Amino acid sequence: MAERHDPLRGACKDFEQDLILYYYQDCAGIERRRVESHLVSCASCRRFLEELQSLLPATVKSDEPSPAFWQSYSREIRARLVTADEKSRWWDAISFPFRPWPVPAVATALVLAVALTLTFTKGRWPFHQTPPQERELVEMASVTDNLDFFNSFDFLDSMDLLEAVEGKEMQKSETSHQPL
């Protein structure tokens, strides 16, 4: 196979990626055998592999915090979870009437009530004045609109979580990922 060398300190271009995977022991079967048999005859690739062996472990910077750190970590996260839990229970409690299934049920009941009221009290409300039930409907619609607004924040939150990894904001020069 023709060997093109990297001017920096060459490995054969055709083997570069496999040599990196070989270094990480993430290359098996035919690929592994292909790399190993090439290494026997190519000094440049052997040098490249040695370079990886000295360079890459040096990039790891580990940290071993003390037991006191972990105790404080546990205390903090427990406190944050309690706060999050209380907030979520409180939100569940106040948003209960506006959840997906009660909304149509309440709306239907109200519409029915308004229809019946209008049928049986026709003419008793001046045309320009909104009957109380309709005012309730308008208020209800406004509350559910607001709720949708807040829900859309939740949705954006989830989308952010799921899509951040796709690096939408990342550099355009990068090759785009193919989803699995």
Next chain:
Amino acid sequence: MVSSRPEESGDEELVTSAQRGERQAFEVLVDRYKQKAYRIAFDFTRDREEAKDLSQEAFLQAFSHLKGFDRRASFYTWFYRILVNLCLDYRRRRGRISWESLDERTEKGNGLDKIANPAPSPDQQAMGEELSRRIGAALATLPPKQRAVFLLKNHQGLSISEIATVMKAAEGTIKAHLHRAVMALRQRLTELA
């Protein structure tokens, strides 16, 4: 319901209990994965306080979204994805942070282990710190996906297929990112040498 010793329960059992509102079950999951989570966050931030905050934020996000966890992946894979997303997002939120000053802060403030030698002389220590700063700066210049793949491979020891699962990308794409990341690091560090 979690067994009488929740810390002996499996992740699935704990998730089920936590989804039913048993916060204590989730706390067991936190205890189980906090060190791994912290180390991942530390790899991305190279800063102790930031790593603590980010990993805790990931647990909080997981807790808030637990009802939406559909078990198509294991809890850890799902959580890992949240954490990595936050780590990637962290860099975007912080903008161009000074990795050199972070390194300095972490090393001086926390007495971290040094890269090259377990008991270095002052000269070796200074060289180790200098190398660490250079490496931090070189890592910071990598495009985010390359950096994430590199850290998950080189620091976390995940296989290419595990990284592909976490990052929802094809294995070929992950290999290409890793290749580019290693070559870019090699070039930067050679230039600096």
